[in-house]
């Protein structure tokens with residue numbers, strides 16, 4: 001193995017110390033950042049993520065509330081709750097855990113959250129602000145990836161970044177952030193012809209496809225940086241990313257693992273966004 005490990009857990013811990021200090025500074029102005037998390041249904045994985053988010057709030061001295069609803073909550077009831085939180089001065093950030101039950105219109109729900117409290121960065125206003133180079137609240141996962149690259153001193157200006165996966169929550173905002181940092185960006189999707197032709201050109205590969213271990217060592221240029229956004233289960237039920245860690249670590253210059261990579265940074269940037277929302281008051 002030759003690659004340096006990009007330790008998301010350690011970068012998350014360092015970033016949380018900075019957040020904690022800024023939370024304390026806000027307290028002197030009488031402002032106490034608060035996050036509301038809405039969870040619908042009983043998906044066990046969602047429960048784990050959501051309780052991690054709530055725990056992390058406590059660790060940086062932030063107030064948080066977890067609202068759990070049964071899977072038969074109606075869309076109208078959910079919109080009423082969001083409206084109440086939009087108008088609650090103790091709440092600076094609102095997160096509705098995805099995926100939502102099928103009968104709820106996800107788009108309508110995300111647009112109902114006040115853009116100033118949209119700490120996921122999914123509202124059209126925040127997506128559009130990022131797209132036009134005036135970022136407000138940024139999507140947590142790509143924002144966390146940017147912090148990981150920055151902490152690892154990976155040069156971005158003029159670098160070629162290849163993103164595999166063009167979702168609204170990761171691939172597209174990731175492309176905008178890297179572009180704004182001066183990278184040349186290739187955004188691949190499930191129809192891309194000869195994917196490895198693209199990934200082999202890359203100084204930086206961001207894997208965000210949702211398919212276990214699909215990025216292999218032969219697809220990576222020697223010395224490239226590889227960031228793994230995937231969260232999958234392998235054939236033994238073990239947590240794994242979109243990157244085949246063992247083969248890629250032989251050729252890459254730097255690689256982020258799963259677990260312990262992007263996941264902890266996603267949660268940390270949710271705290272950062274809640275802090276930033278409160279600081280704007």
Ligand SMILES: Nc1nc(=O)c2c([nH]1)NC[C@@H]1CN(c3ccc(C(=O)N[C@@H](CCC(=O)O)C(=O)O)cc3)C=[N+]21
Pocket residue numbers: 048049052095096097098099120140231239258259260261262263264265266267
């Ligand atoms: N509105 C919304 N916003 C989200 O940000 C959001 C969401 N819905 N729905 C689900 C996904 C998933 N997600 C994760 C965050 C952290 C870890 C994480 O910290 N993972 C640990 C491992 C955790 C474990 O052991 O299972 C790690 O990678 O080291 C994973 C997944 C946020 N999501």
